Amino acid sequence: MLRIENLKKVFGRTVALDGLNMTVEQGALYGFVGPNGAGKTTTIKTIIGLLAPDEGRVLVNDIDVAREPGRVMARIGYVPDAFGVYDNLKVSEYMEFFASCYGLTGLKARKRGQMLLEQVGLDDKADFYVEGLSRGMQQRLCLARALIHNPPVLIMDEPTAGLDPRTRYEFKEILKELQNQGKTILISSHILPELAEICTDIGVVDQGRMVFEGTMEEILAQINVASPLLISVSGSQKEALAILRDHPEVETITIRDEDIVVGFSGDKRDEGALLKQLVDAGVKVYGFVRERGNLESVFMQITDHSDEEVVLIHED
Amino acid sequence: MRINPIWRQESRAGARSFKLPLIILGFNSVLAVVALLYMYSMIAQVRLTAEIQYTSFLGLYSFVATMEFVLLLFIIPGLTAGAISGERERQTLDLMLTTKLKPSDIVLGKLAQGLSTVFLLIVSSFPILGLVFIYGGVTVADVGLLLLCYVVTAVLLGSAGLFCSAAMRRSTMATVAAYLVVVILNAGTLVVNYLAVGLGAITSSGGSAAGWPMYLLLWNPAATFQSLLSSQMGSESGLAPLFPQLERIAEMGLIGRYWRPASMAVQLLTAAAFLWGAVRKTKPAKQNGRRR
Numbered sequence: 001m002l003r004i005e006n007l008k009k010v011f012g013r014t015v016a017l018d019g020l021n022m023t024v025e026q027g028a029l030y031g032f033v034g035p036n037g038a039g040k041t042t043t044i045k046t047i048i049g050l051l052a053p054d055e056g057r058v059l060v061n062d063i064d065v066a067r068e069p070g071r072v073m074a075r076i077g078y079v080p081d082a083f084g085v086y087d088n089l090k091v092s093e094y095m096e097f098f099a100s101c102y103g104l105t106g107l108k109a110r111k112r113g114q115m116l117l118e119q120v121g122l123d124d125k126a127d128f129y130v131e132g133l134s135r136g137m138q139q140r141l142c143l144a145r146a147l148i149h150n151p152p153v154l155i156m157d158e159p160t161a162g163l164d165p166r167t168r169y170e171f172k173e174i175l176k177e178l179q180n181q182g183k184t185i186l187i188s189s190h191i192l193p194e195l196a197e198i199c200t201d202i203g204v205v206d207q208g209r210m211v212f213e214g215t216m217e218e219i220l221a222q223i224n225v226a227s228p229l230l231i232s233v234s235g236s237q238k239e240a241l242a243i244l245r246d247h248p249e250v251e252t253i254t255i256r257d258e259d260i261v262v263g264f265s266g267d268k269r270d271e272g273a274l275l276k277q278l279v280d281a282g283v284k285v286y287g288f289v290r291e292r293g294n295l296e297s298v299f300m301q302i303t304d305h306s307d308e309e310v311v312l313i314h315e316d
Numbered sequence: 317m318r319i320n321p322i323w324r325q326e327s328r329a330g331a332r333s334f335k336l337p338l339i340i341l342g343f344n345s346v347l348a349v350v351a352l353l354y355m356y357s358m359i360a361q362v363r364l365t366a367e368i369q370y371t372s373f374l375g376l377y378s379f380v381a382t383m384e385f386v387l388l389l390f391i392i393p394g395l396t397a398g399a400i401s402g403e404r405e406r407q408t409l410d411l412m413l414t415t416k417l418k419p420s421d422i423v424l425g426k427l428a429q430g431l432s433t434v435f436l437l438i439v440s441s442f443p444i445l446g447l448v449f450i451y452g453g454v455t456v457a458d459v460g461l462l463l464l465c466y467v468v469t470a471v472l473l474g475s476a477g478l479f480c481s482a483a484m485r486r487s488t489m490a491t492v493a494a495y496l497v498v499v500i501l502n503a504g505t506l507v508v509n510y511l512a513v514g515l516g517a518i519t520s521s522g523g524s525a526a527g528w529p530m531y532l533l534l535w536n537p538a539a540t541f542q543s544l545l546s547s548q549m550g551s552e553s554g555l556a557p558l559f560p561q562l563e564r565i566a567e568m569g570l571i572g573r574y575w576r577p578a579s580m581a582v583q584l585l586t587a588a589a590f591l592w593g594a595v596r597k598t599k600p601a602k603q604n605g606r607r608r
Contacts, residue, residue, distance in 0.1 A: 048414045050600045070416060078414045084406030088332040089325070100321035101415035145411070 001026040001184045002047070002153060007056035009042055009208075016042040017053070018208035024186055024201065026152075029179045031195035032188040033299060034205035040188045041081070043205065044157045047186075048078045060153060074102070077146030079139075081158035085130040091117065091141060092126040095148060102149035109148075116144040120174055136167030143174065154178065156187045160194065172198055196295040204299060219295065228252075229262040229271065231278070232287030240283045247274060259287070321417065322425025327432060336433065343387055343437050347444045351380050355447070373451035378549045380445055381462055385469070385541050388434065389502065392470050393494035395433055396477030398487035399426035400598055405487060409598075419598040423482070423591060427474055434470040438463060458548045465544050465580070469537040472583040473498055475590035482597035505532040506539070530565070534575075534582040543576050 002024040009017040017039045024030045034040050045051040047058050049069040058065040065072045086094065095113030099105070104112060117123045120140040125133065133141060139159060146154060160168045168191070175198060179185060189195055195202065202219050204212040212219070233240050237260060244250050244262055249270050252263035264271065275288050330336055354376050362368055400422070403409040412422055445462075448454050473494075480493035512529040533539040543565070565572040 050410055050413060052600070073414055073416055076414070078411070080407070080410060082407055083411060084408045086325070086329055086406075086408065088329040093325075093328065097321060097325040098411075098415065100324065101412060101417045103318075103416060105318075149416075 001028075001061060002186065003059040003062075004043070004047070005056050005059070007043065007046060007058065008054045009039075009046065009051065010054055015208055017046070017056075019056070020205065020208060020210055022203055022210055022213065024184060026184055027179070027182055028184055028201045029175065029199050030184075030186045030201045030203060031199035032186055032203050032205065033190070033192060033195060033295075038205045039208040040205060041157055042208075044155055044186075044188060047155055048076055049073065074149065075151050075153055077149070077151040077154045079142050079146045079154070079156040079159050081161055083138075083142055085133075085138060087131055089130050090126070091122060091128050091130055091133070094130050094141065095145060098145045099148045104149065112148060112150075113144075116147050117141075119147075119177070120144045121170065136163050136170075139163060139167070140171065140174070143171075147178075152182070152184060154183050154185045156185065158188055158190065160189060160191060168194065192295045192299055202295070227291045228254075229264045229274075230287060230289050230291050231260045231262060231285060232258060233260070233278075234284040234286055239281055240278055240285075243277055243281055243283070247277075249274070261291070320421060320425040320428060322412075322422055323428040323432070326425065326429040330429065330433070336436075339391065339433070340437060340440055343391065344441055344444065346387060347380060347384060347441050350383050351376060351444050351447055354379050370451060370453065373448065374453045374549055376451075377445065377448035377454050378545055380447070381545060382541075384438075384441055384445070385466065385538070388437070388466060388469060389473070389498055389537070391437065392430070392434060392473040393477040393480075393498055394491065396426065396430040396474045397481050397491040397494035399430065399478055400481040400594065401484055401487040401490045402481075404485060413598075413600055420595045422598055423478055423594045426481075427471075427478055427591065430474045430477070431467075431470055434466075434474070438466050454548070461544055461548075465537075465541050468580045468583050469541070472501075472537060472587045472590075475587035475594070476501075478594045479590040479597070482594040501535055502538045505529075505536045508532055531571070534571075534579045535586060536579075537583060540576060540579040540583065543579070547576070 002022075004020055004022040007017045007020040007022075008015075020039065020043060022043070032040055032043070042051060046053050047060070047065065049065050049072060052066060060072045060075055063071050063075070086097075089097070092110070092113060095117065096109050099109035099113060114123065114126070117126055120143055122133075122137060122140055122144065125137065130138065130141065143156075143159070146156075160171050163171065172194060175185060175187070179198075179200075187195070187199070196216070199216060201215050202212070203210055231240065231244075237255070240260060241253065244253055244260065249264055249266035250262055251265055252261075254261040264274070266274070271288075271290075275285065278285050278288075358372055358376070361372075400409065403412065403422075409422075413419070442459075445459065476497040477490075477494040480497065481487070481490040484490035484493055509529045509532065565575045571578050
């Protein structure tokens with residue numbers, strides 16, 4: 001549905017995109033995450049044709065955005081992170097205006113506008129002036145506007161930024177409904193737990209490159225690996241620490257109260273081997289478990305640029 | 317017929333704004349006060365001298381027409397200079413560019429909206445200009461030509477305003493640039509002519525001919541307006557003291573003979589160039605030299 005191939009974009013001396021690749025399958029709800037300045041907005045602006053790439057290409061339904069922007073625009077709805085409204089324009093007129101921008105006029109445009117306002121819960125605000133709506137309502141109106149031409153692909157750049165929890169929840173429900181209708185949705189957001197809840201796929205971009213891309217199942221497997229091991233031993237920790245320091249899979253060691261928190265890159269088999277090694281060495285292990293991780297911890301791990309080394313930290 | 321969505325939306329929102337009636341009120345109030353004061357002074361003169369000079373009533377037409385032209389010079393750039401930069405500042409331009417609208421639709425819609433307001437001003441001022449019909453001496457064709465001159469001026473300055481608006485990121489800068497273009501077109505070309513005449517007088521004994529700088533006046537809407545007014549009212553009317561060169565245009569051959577249509581054509585072509593530039597500046601960044 002949406003494919004990005006080797007996208008490169010440079011602004012002056014800043015490399016915004018450095019050979020970014022991305023694939024969003026039809027019907028997916030794709031969470032696009034990355035730290036500030038990673039290239040998310042540049043990628044999104046390139047997809048919707050507002051920026052031209054220096055290299056690479058963006059394909060929507062196999063149509064090249066650079067070659068046939070008009071055809072692509074008809075297939076994409078765009079919700080930006082920040083947008084303005086027009087003075088002296090009512091909600092229904094705002095919808096009609098954008099409908100006419102897509103060539104929809106008259107009764108057809110009005111009906112489509114009404115239907116979408118109902119879908120986003122703004123049907124009772126049709127005669128209100130847009131500038132008088134709350135931020136959350138304006139954002140929902142912007143979503144309705146993006147859907148006015150019934151696009152199969154929806155691109156959203158930080159759509160829930162600055163919204164209160166209730167409005168975010170409502171927004172999330174609307175997105176689920178849209179996905180059920182078969183829309184392909186690309187959503188960039190910093191609110192990772194929210195993405196983890198609704199997304200089918202995740203792409204993590206960092207320094208203009210895709211550093212992780214996969215389904216939620218794949219990222220959940222990654223979460224298990226990313227989370228530290230919590231080892232509880234009775235008596236002296238000396239022997240255990242000596243073994244851990246020399247273990248090739250151990251990346252970090254932190255002492256938290258009576259527990260040893262170990263950054264461990266190995267899989268379940270390696271975990272078993274480590275436990276056996278500790279027990280065989282006479283360490284009295286009474287707790288050995290992976291700490292429960294989340295999307296945020298994976299994100300932090302993937303986008304962490306500090307050199308990792310074996311360290312020993314005592315947490316008070 | 318498909319109506320430009322931008323024009324339709326702007327007209328709807330503009331009609332609700334207090335700005336439009338305020339502009340119409342201000343514009344017509346100034347014209348009405350000027351016209352009535354002029355009439356009052358003429359009648360006072362008649363009372364004093366007991367002589368009625370009907371030619372002086374024609375001065376009313378010349379005076380009001382000139383006043384209206386000067387007001388338009390001030391109003392038109394202000395109407396279009398913030399059109400595109402305003403959308404950019406409001407963050408609505410990106411939304412429009414991601415629809416099926418082309419940048420040319422946006423620019424032409426904005427121009428149409430600016431011109432609609434100008435036409436409204438011109439048409440609403442007709443009753444004041446029509447005062448001259450009480451005394452006669454001016455034909456409907458004369459007024460029609462004057463209207464044409466106003467329209468050409470509106471298209472040129474409106475397009476210049478749009479170009480500045482598309483080229484500048486901030487509306488304030490765009491407005492300053494648009495008024496600068498008005499000054500360059502109306503005063504700059506004239507100053508170059510004065511300098512050329514002055515230099516000609518120094519370098520050659522009788523040199524009063526401005527030479528090539530005379531052709532710069534083809535871009536000057538005020539020169540076109542004055543040329544038209546002079547042909548209708550005589551060479552003493554309106555802004556004539558500012559344009560002594562216009563008395564010599566007959567010496568310029570074919571262009572001199574068709575000065576007014578030629579200058580209007582040049583100004584419309586310049587407007588087209590400004591619009592083309594505005595469309596280019598409104599377009600999203602294009603790819604230069606694709607490499608794969």
